[in-house]
Amino acid sequence: xxxxxxxxxxxxxxxxxxxxxxxxxxxxxxxxxxxxxxxxxxxxxxxxxxxxxxxxxxxxxxxxxxxxxxxxxxxxxxxxxxxxxxxxxxxxxxxxxxxxxxxxxxxxxxxxxxxxxxxxxxxxxxxxxxxxxxxxxxxxxxxxxxxxxxxxxxxxxxxxxxxxxxxxxxxxxxxxxxxxxxxxxxxxxxxxxxxxxxxxxxxxxxxxxxxxxxxxxxxxxxxxxxxxxxxxxxxxxxxxxxxxxxxxxxxxxxxxxx
Amino acid sequence: xxxxxxxxxxxxxxxxxxxxxxxxxxxxxxxxxxxxxxxxxxxxxxxxxxxxxxxxxxxxxxxxxxxxxxxxxxxxxxxxxxxxxxxxxxxxxxxxxxxxxxxxxxxxxxxxxxxxxxxxxxxxxxxxxxxxxxxxxxxxxxxxxxxxxxxxxxxxxxxxxxxxxxxxxxxxxxxxxxxxxxxxxxxxxxxxxxxxxxxxxxxxxxxxxxxxxxxxxxxxxxxxxxxxxxxxxxxxxxxxxxxxxxxxxxxxxxxxxx
Numbered sequence: 001x002x003x004x005x006x007x008x009x010x011x012x013x014x015x016x017x018x019x020x021x022x023x024x025x026x027x028x029x030x031x032x033x034x035x036x037x038x039x040x041x042x043x044x045x046x047x048x049x050x051x052x053x054x055x056x057x058x059x060x061x062x063x064x065x066x067x068x069x070x071x072x073x074x075x076x077x078x079x080x081x082x083x084x085x086x087x088x089x090x091x092x093x094x095x096x097x098x099x100x101x102x103x104x105x106x107x108x109x110x111x112x113x114x115x116x117x118x119x120x121x122x123x124x125x126x127x128x129x130x131x132x133x134x135x136x137x138x139x140x141x142x143x144x145x146x147x148x149x150x151x152x153x154x155x156x157x158x159x160x161x162x163x164x165x166x167x168x169x170x171x172x173x174x175x176x177x178x179x180x181x182x183x184x185x186x187x188x189x190x191x192x193x194x195x196x197x198x199x200x201x202x203x204x205x206x207x208x209x210x211x212x213x214x215x216x217x218x219x220x221x222x223x224x225x226x227x228x229x230x231x232x233x234x235x236x237x238x239x240x241x242x243x244x245x246x247x248x249x250x251x252x253x254x255x256x257x258x
Numbered sequence: 259x260x261x262x263x264x265x266x267x268x269x270x271x272x273x274x275x276x277x278x279x280x281x282x283x284x285x286x287x288x289x290x291x292x293x294x295x296x297x298x299x300x301x302x303x304x305x306x307x308x309x310x311x312x313x314x315x316x317x318x319x320x321x322x323x324x325x326x327x328x329x330x331x332x333x334x335x336x337x338x339x340x341x342x343x344x345x346x347x348x349x350x351x352x353x354x355x356x357x358x359x360x361x362x363x364x365x366x367x368x369x370x371x372x373x374x375x376x377x378x379x380x381x382x383x384x385x386x387x388x389x390x391x392x393x394x395x396x397x398x399x400x401x402x403x404x405x406x407x408x409x410x411x412x413x414x415x416x417x418x419x420x421x422x423x424x425x426x427x428x429x430x431x432x433x434x435x436x437x438x439x440x441x442x443x444x445x446x447x448x449x450x451x452x453x454x455x456x457x458x459x460x461x462x463x464x465x466x467x468x469x470x471x472x473x474x475x476x477x478x479x480x481x482x483x484x485x486x487x488x489x490x491x492x493x494x495x496x497x498x499x500x501x502x503x504x505x506x507x508x509x510x511x512x513x514x515x516x
Contacts, residue, residue, distance in 0.1 A: 055489070056462035056510045058316030060359040062336040062343050077354055078320040083461075085320050087357055096335055099345055099359050101318045103461060103510075107487060115515045116452055116485040118419055161376055194374055203341075203361060204314035206464040208510050210486055226503050227374040228468055229365060231313070233506055235493075245484050248491055250508050252314045252361075252466050257373050 004169045004179055010043045016074055018044050024067035026138060031064040034202040035185025041088045041100045042178040044074040049084040049104035053177040056103040058206045065092040107212050125219050128166045141186055142168035152192040161194045161224035163187055168217045177209045183218055184236045184249035190224040191232045191255055200253045207249040216241030227257050262427045262437055268301045274332055276302050282325035284396060289322040292460040293443025299346045299358045300436040302332040307342040307362035311435040314361040316464045323350040365470050383477050386424045399444055400426035410450040419452045419482035421445055426475045435467045441476055442494045442507035448482040449490045449513055458511045465507040474499030485515050
């Protein structure tokens with residue numbers, strides 16, 4: 001078993017330059033998961049900024065890298081009192097593959113510091129023990145789907161465009177704000193609950209990390225809103241085991257539909 | 259009266275380098291509106307990519323520029339069959355102020371090409387003629403608030419964290435996909451419907467442009483989900499006069515709350 005910490009490891013070769021290795025098992029149809037690549041960029045940003053937590057991360061996916069060696073370049077664009085901004089690129093064979101902008105800060109420990117929230121912890125998600133393990137993509141991840149949104153696995157999508165369930169890392173590794181970047185892109189596409197198409201490649205992904213997650217599995221909800229011009233949007237909400245909303249994300253992806 | 263086309267105009271000085279002028283009236287407390295700056299970056303991306311429509315745009319706001327001259331640098335990172343990716347920066351006094359990543363394409367005309375949609379046109383928004391003109395920020399814009407979400411203007415926010423209403427440009431200039439980048443950041447902050455704080459500066463803004471808008475005023479909904487660690491998120495949905503969802507956006511902003 002390879003842990004997420006291992007497969008997303010980066011090594012600094014000089015200030016602002018890193019090498020990493022895209023693991024062949026963390027792919028879908030041979031293409032590395034977008035959240036996995038973003039977590040590598042997140043690790044590079046932690047290093048160059050000297051701040052532990054990505055807070056707002058935007059990535060544009062130019063060309064998918066193949067499994068194998070990649071390089072990361074990361075540069076601090078501004079360093080302020082409580083946050084820094086970083087611009088980073090994941091490169092393979094001299095060609096940029098993912099461009100990202102990352103705002104880095106320190107979210108502190110334990111206290112989620114919620115001043116106001118629209119959402120109460122999403123108690124509507126079925127308890128993990130009553131969910132079904134989903135396999136088929138990135139089986140290293142423990143993805144458990146709420147039965148109400150697992151219809152697509154047996155050819156019966158609900159048509160609502162929403163999947164929900166639970167997520168864990170291999171070996172019960174604890175999530176942090178960097179691995180939350182994987183979590184927001186780990187579920188099957190919400191559009192599978194409309195139509196079980198071929199793969200839905202991410203072209204843009206933005207994530208806001210709102211608190212460090214408590215240990216334990218995450219509750220995840222992904223939701224599509226509109227399919228048009230061959231593209232689908234998807235929002236993602238992630239709550240930790242204590243019920244705190246720890247990540248919000250949105251992505252735009254390509255889709256062949258119907 | 260200055261039109262939006264005028265105040266967001268850019269001039270190319272050499273390939274990939276542009277000058278522009280931030281208009282002092284398109285500011286809030288002396289700081290230019292984030293969507294206004296993003297539209298300038300959008301215009302530069304149109305030029306360098308040779309494609310008419312921003313489709314996915316992510317911006318990180320590093321330091322606010324002052325009104326006056328700015329420079330824009332824009333570089334094509336990938337040019338594909340149907341889309342190009344651009345990296346652009348707005349600069350003042352030699353210092354980066356806004357970093358952006360833009361995916362450019364051609365959304366075609368007229369046909370919104372909707373294959374599936376969660377949202378029906380948002381008929382819940384009160385007709386424009388029954389809304390109240392909101393003044394106080396960027397009075398060039400015609401912002402009309404639904405009475406149900408205008409409570410904050412008289413000291414009675416609803417507490418729901420949601421504003422809705424209508425938006426028009428000065429002189430009834432028609433919106434296009436570039437000026438939609440202004441539209442997604444033109445409304446007062448959704449958090450004003452929770453607490454009428456001081457200004458809420460955007461740190462990250464991501465917009466998806468889903469179709470070219472039909473002529474006429476836009477319907478806008480902004481909505482906050484979580485205030486924590488001194489930051490608030492806000493989602494924005496924009497429908498054109500034909501009821502098509504033309505833009506979706508999310509932003510993270512700083513807030514002093516309560």
